[in-house]
Amino acid sequence: MPERVHRPAIRTLRRLSGVLSVNRGNWQWLDQKPLPLKILNRSLWRTAEPSFNYYIMLFLSSVIATLGLLAGSTAAIIGAMIVAPLMGPIVGMAFAITMGNRRLLKRAGLSVATGALLTIGTAYLLCQIVGINTLNPEILERTRPTLLDLAIGLAAGAAGSFGKTRREVADALPGVAIAVALVPPLSVIGIGLAFGDSSIFFGSSLLFLTNLAGIVLSGGLVFIWQDYGSMKRARKGLTASTATVLLLGVPLGFAMKDLIIEERARTLVGRLIREETLTFSETDIRRLRVAAVDGALQIDLEVAAPEGSIARNQIELVHQFLEKELSRNIVLDVNVLAVEGFEIGTTDELNNKKQSEKGEADRTDVEQSEVEPEG
Structure with missing residues (x-):
């Protein structure tokens, strides 16, 4: 069943790639080859490592995101998205399911799970320390995900995975991190726990899971399109990812309907x-x-x-x-x-004052005209 679902999409992408590869001139970048399998595997293995540097950067990112959310600062939240290293392990999960690499999947999954817990815990502690209990639009925007957020997650996963296969487009990866926004929803989960608000907790949790599932599914399809792995190896992983996306699509669809209404x-x-x-x-x-x-x-x-x-x-x-x-x-x-409005002076008083001033000016002109010049 999953092969019937995914094979036509991948076949179409490969045909489109073949059509575009015949271009020359300014379109030659479309004909660039993806990274060799060993190099890509080594790169994703490093980014999926739950290292000390990974946790330090994620901790700092969660601090920036949480304080930015509490202050309602969009600029700070965007900065947290750029600093966060969470996108790497998630793309590693997508690559692992296409290759059937269980070791990489466990490694990347551990990094994502522990990183998520670290971010949520940091946000919770910061809320307790700061003592702000006010919900602002920046927080509320991340508590009501819809099908639009799922589409963003799918597109971001495709872009992030494709960027990993090409050195020439690696500069676009920070933009992908901004688009999908992984750390802010986790920070909102911690804020919801600190506030004791279940609607904030569940809403932001749904948003994070939506982004996660969308990235893994579309990322896996892109890796297969680029001839990494095979449908046979990826069958179980893609089936689980597709089922998760469809399951999440139910509440997201209802939320989308409510948003339109x-x-x-x-x-x-x-x-x-x-x-x-x-x-x-x-x-x-x-x-x-x-x-x-x-x-x-x-x-x-x-x-x-x-x-x-x-x-x-x-x-x-x-x-x-x-x-x-x-x-x-x-x-x-x-x-x-x-x-409360105030009006100083009436209209009649203003008109009388203007007429009085005009009359005095006319008398002055008459008196000056009656004075004969000397000599």
């Missing part, structure tokens, strides 16, 4: 609130968030309005209107920021 609902709710309600039509809407929770739509709305201009009965009418228009149960949470 929320986005459409947010657009519709925003239009209805701004255009179809008198209560909020002329207010300053600062924040609008829509989320699907237990079959209902949770709408969080924050508006700026003069104090006393919005009453509770108006909010209830808006709630009834939205439930009728959307045909769904609505949980409406409205936060009104009181805005």
Whole structure:
């Protein structure tokens, strides 16, 4: 069964490679040969080693990632992705299943497992030390993976594996590490444990497993495409990887469906609130968030309005209107920021002042014109 699934894809890739290899001129890089098997095996064996340097770099990466997540610093999180050496052992796992190399698979798997535990533990301890218990967008973004994240993991695994087979494209590997983001989800797992929030823990765990499974599956297919290993050797490993991806695809698919529903609902709710309600039509809407929770739509709305201009009965009418228009149960949470305005002077006073100043200027001109010049 797995051979029927994977052979057509690999055969297509090889045909495409053959077509591209006939190009010349600026396309000659497409005809470059992959690394010899011994050299690639030695390289991946080194990167999969659970060495002291590996753990030091991973520890520092987890420190940067955790502090960046707590501070909401995107730049720090990107830096942690570049520093993290976790991509190497995972690509080593992909190579091991294509070659049927159990020693390399155990070595790389040990590095990934212990590295993940180190990252989670570091994040947990840092949260306890720092004492920040606030969830920001950088943390929340890594708790709701969808099929899009699986696609990113598959693409990153293919890019990382292909980059390992070519010296000429090795410079692109840091970009692959940034794209797939392995350490930040692990740090969020530790943050979720420190906060005691199960939704953060399970959401970020799903994201990491999604990235891991996607990299191993697509990486293994790329190695076979490049004539490393064989389908016979890789059959068990690819079967397990495919089954894992399909299993993870179920919750990811539901999350994707919820994301689409929320986005459409947010657009519709925003239009209805701004255009179809008198209560909020002329207010300053600062924040609008829509989320699907237990079959209902949770709408969080924050508006700026003069104090006393919005009453509770108006909010209830808006709630009834939205439930009728959307045909769904609505949980409406409205936060009104009181805005106080000041106006110094009236319009009549300003007009009288301008007319008075103009009259004085006219009298001055008349007096100066009546004075005859001497001599």
